[in-house]
Amino acid sequence: MTRTTADVTFLRGYNQALVMAVGRTVRTFERSTVVDATGLTPQAVSKVIARLTADGLIRPAGVRRPGIGKPAIVYELVPDSRYAIGAHVARRTLRLVLVDLAGTVHHSTVSPLPGDFTPAQLLDALSSGIDAIPGSTDLRGRLTGVGIGMIGPLDHARGLVRDAHGLRHWHDIPLRELAEAHLGLPVHLDKDVTAGITAEAWRHGGTFGDAVLIMVESGIGGGFWLGGTAHRGAHTNAGEFGHTVVALDGPPCVCGRHGCLEIVHHHAAEAGDIERAARVLAVGVVNLLQTLDLSRVVLAGADLLRHADTYLAAVEEAVHTDVPRADWLTTDVTLSSLGADVIAAGAAMQVLDQHYGVPDLAPL
Amino acid sequence: MTRTTADVTFLRGYNQALVMAVGRTVRTFERSTVVDATGLTPQAVSKVIARLTADGLIRPAGVRRPGIGKPAIVYELVPDSRYAIGAHVARRTLRLVLVDLAGTVHHSTVSPLPGDFTPAQLLDALSSGIDAIPGSTDLRGRLTGVGIGMIGPLDHARGLVRDAHGLRHWHDIPLRELAEAHLGLPVHLDKDVTAGITAEAWRHGGTFGDAVLIMVESGIGGGFWLGGTAHRGAHTNAGEFGHTVVALDGPPCVCGRHGCLEIVHHHAAEAGDIERAARVLAVGVVNLLQTLDLSRVVLAGADLLRHADTYLAAVEEAVHTDVPRADWLTTDVTLSSLGADVIAAGAAMQVLDQHYGVPDLAPL
DNA sequence: GCGAATTTAGCAACAGCGTTGCGTAATAGG
DNA sequence: CCTATTACGCAACGCTGTTGCTAAATTCGC
Numbered sequence: 001m002t003r004t005t006a007d008v009t010f011l012r013g014y015n016q017a018l019v020m021a022v023g024r025t026v027r028t029f030e031r032s033t034v035v036d037a038t039g040l041t042p043q044a045v046s047k048v049i050a051r052l053t054a055d056g057l058i059r060p061a062g063v064r065r066p067g068i069g070k071p072a073i074v075y076e077l078v079p080d081s082r083y084a085i086g087a088h089v090a091r092r093t094l095r096l097v098l099v100d101l102a103g104t105v106h107h108s109t110v111s112p113l114p115g116d117f118t119p120a121q122l123l124d125a126l127s128s129g130i131d132a133i134p135g136s137t138d139l140r141g142r143l144t145g146v147g148i149g150m151i152g153p154l155d156h157a158r159g160l161v162r163d164a165h166g167l168r169h170w171h172d173i174p175l176r177e178l179a180e181a182h183l184g185l186p187v188h189l190d191k192d193v194t195a196g197i198t199a200e201a202w203r204h205g206g207t208f209g210d211a212v213l214i215m216v217e218s219g220i221g222g223g224f225w226l227g228g229t230a231h232r233g234a235h236t237n238a239g240e241f242g243h244t245v246v247a248l249d250g251p252p253c254v255c256g257r258h259g260c261l262e263i264v265h266h267h268a269a270e271a272g273d274i275e276r277a278a279r280v281l282a283v284g285v286v287n288l289l290q291t292l293d294l295s296r297v298v299l300a301g302a303d304l305l306r307h308a309d310t311y312l313a314a315v316e317e318a319v320h321t322d323v324p325r326a327d328w329l330t331t332d333v334t335l336s337s338l339g340a341d342v343i344a345a346g347a348a349m350q351v352l353d354q355h356y357g358v359p360d361l362a363p364l
Numbered sequence: 365m366t367r368t369t370a371d372v373t374f375l376r377g378y379n380q381a382l383v384m385a386v387g388r389t390v391r392t393f394e395r396s397t398v399v400d401a402t403g404l405t406p407q408a409v410s411k412v413i414a415r416l417t418a419d420g421l422i423r424p425a426g427v428r429r430p431g432i433g434k435p436a437i438v439y440e441l442v443p444d445s446r447y448a449i450g451a452h453v454a455r456r457t458l459r460l461v462l463v464d465l466a467g468t469v470h471h472s473t474v475s476p477l478p479g480d481f482t483p484a485q486l487l488d489a490l491s492s493g494i495d496a497i498p499g500s501t502d503l504r505g506r507l508t509g510v511g512i513g514m515i516g517p518l519d520h521a522r523g524l525v526r527d528a529h530g531l532r533h534w535h536d537i538p539l540r541e542l543a544e545a546h547l548g549l550p551v552h553l554d555k556d557v558t559a560g561i562t563a564e565a566w567r568h569g570g571t572f573g574d575a576v577l578i579m580v581e582s583g584i585g586g587g588f589w590l591g592g593t594a595h596r597g598a599h600t601n602a603g604e605f606g607h608t609v610v611a612l613d614g615p616p617c618v619c620g621r622h623g624c625l626e627i628v629h630h631h632a633a634e635a636g637d638i639e640r641a642a643r644v645l646a647v648g649v650v651n652l653l654q655t656l657d658l659s660r661v662v663l664a665g666a667d668l669l670r671h672a673d674t675y676l677a678a679v680e681e682a683v684h685t686d687v688p689r690a691d692w693l694t695t696d697v698t699l700s701s702l703g704a705d706v707i708a709a710g711a712a713m714q715v716l717d718q719h720y721g722v723p724d725l726a727p728l
Numbered sequence: 729g730c731g732a733a734t735t736t737a738g739c740a741a742c743a744g745c746g747t748t749g750c751g752t753a754a755t756a757g758g
Numbered sequence: 759c760c761t762a763t764t765a766c767g768c769a770a771c772g773c774t775g776t777t778g779c780t781a782a783a784t785t786c787g788c
Binding site for chain 2: 005006007008010011014015018038039040044153162163209210222224226227228229231232233234235236237238239240241243244245246247248249250255256257259264280283286287288290291292293294295296321322324325328329330331358361362363
């Protein structure tokens, strides 16, 4: 959520979101936990907690006896107080998930999409898929909206699919508006990889540093989390990480350049040399670390997860041996904590993040 | 400037900084300008303007007659109300500049540094250099502090030089504390490239999008401005752009990997083939655009500026031809607007930015 | 057992922010 | 000279977090 000007109502939302972030980070907390994490005064935290409790977003969950003195009330997030639906639109499949406020995936289905599907076909698949989610009808009221994670290029700010790679009927389609009209719910549209990294960040609450989600699945992309928010770039087209050149005189790529990470990687993978493919990807990952200095690398995507161990080993080794002074430049490398659901789940969490995440103050 | 919690005093500083940003952007403005740019109410803007005028940071500069009705008061930034000193510490030279609140460089000097200089030698060079700035004594009171831009790796947050490349005496030196004690002024320490991009951003006020400053000078580095602030990364070590691999089977680099942009570029440059060196750099720049989607590329550094036209042409061409759908993915490519002063000037502006820039709300 | 010490929670008054309502100043046009 | 128009600002207000202080609930020492 983004705004430019800061009035006093901003404080309310901001500090409230800070407490929610603590709730997602530690799952169970008390007043002093929030005081330590945020620097707010105890009294302010009391007020915020009272408001959140009244809204049903958090609730008391027992007491902690500090040995001496009055026991402290322990609070927890109420996961089932809010839900969001996430959709991962790929070239041939539609994955739908139901996610709660804590970032837990409650339901996940995959359905095939017609070859070269049209916007109308996608909308129908979305609405029938959502209706098929068990109990989706009695979620109304607690359902925040629908997030769609999709291949780009697309314009996140305007909710516009500009030119989805390899899909004939998708040029300048205002998918967000269409879907909002069709589904009767708020819709959030974003690139698949950006949705994916949001999933990891949201589930970690406030303790998530600068990070990238690497996705290998038909193409290779990267979703970025920098400075506490998703990085989408000047035209919301960041993430075309697969089309960075790693072999100056390499084979030609569909993008028109030569030796892109993606084409070099795919050649190795198609030749059956997964280890080499993984090492190529690892070179690209270290390139990112050198450039952006990230604290976390998350690996995802069907083609990668099929050989998860190989990729994980290759990237971890490269990160530990190829970064100079790796002793203090520590970077965690992990597989996506949500497996094949990351993109869809992340799209859902973007909707939750809009309402309950820490708000951004947009530069002018 | 960064803080986690938002109390009501935050609003004051934040909205005040918004108005200052407008002042830097358009140089002359009135109440309605700020209202349009920020969304604040006219009354709120009046209050902010009154405070800033009282502090001497802005002043009335005439009136505009709207044809009918009461004339509007026109305001402008008071450039000489605040100054900061910037230092660019390179391997052999120290550059010192005096910068005013508007980002104008008033004075610039270069002095040689002893080979393999020690921290003590640098401190002496700093203080004598600052004393030599004409009129520096009667600036006391209006002097905000000293910014130091330096090669890394360094820890910006702690003000610690960890391991400056190629300088024997610079391991884990708390330069910020040392310099503050020695100079009696607040000191801000950052990587050279990050300081550089801050210079460009500060001078453009609020209208500066996601951008990178590419610096070619002994090494190759990149300073990033993302989402309205400098991006420093998880360990404040972002920017080692020269050590990204662009030629998988290329020549070995000092960093231990093979085919880094820097080594490939330097081989071409040393062979006298500047055009090829420029094209190699351009490949790296397009890699960044694909990954991060930037709206602006600024070129800087002594070795680059020596062949400015060649580099500018090569990068511009690559940006326009190698990025798919370049029609809407527009990116400006320019030479640094401050020439050889960028780094030092940017270091100074970081100090100004800490006091008068739009404050950040740090994630937990 | 019972009071003192300790820790947590919250009520009440307060200061500071932007907002709202409305009155005032300064101009051009009839 | 009056009216419409535009710009500006005082005063009251609502809302935020903060400060000062009181009350509640527990352990520990005697």
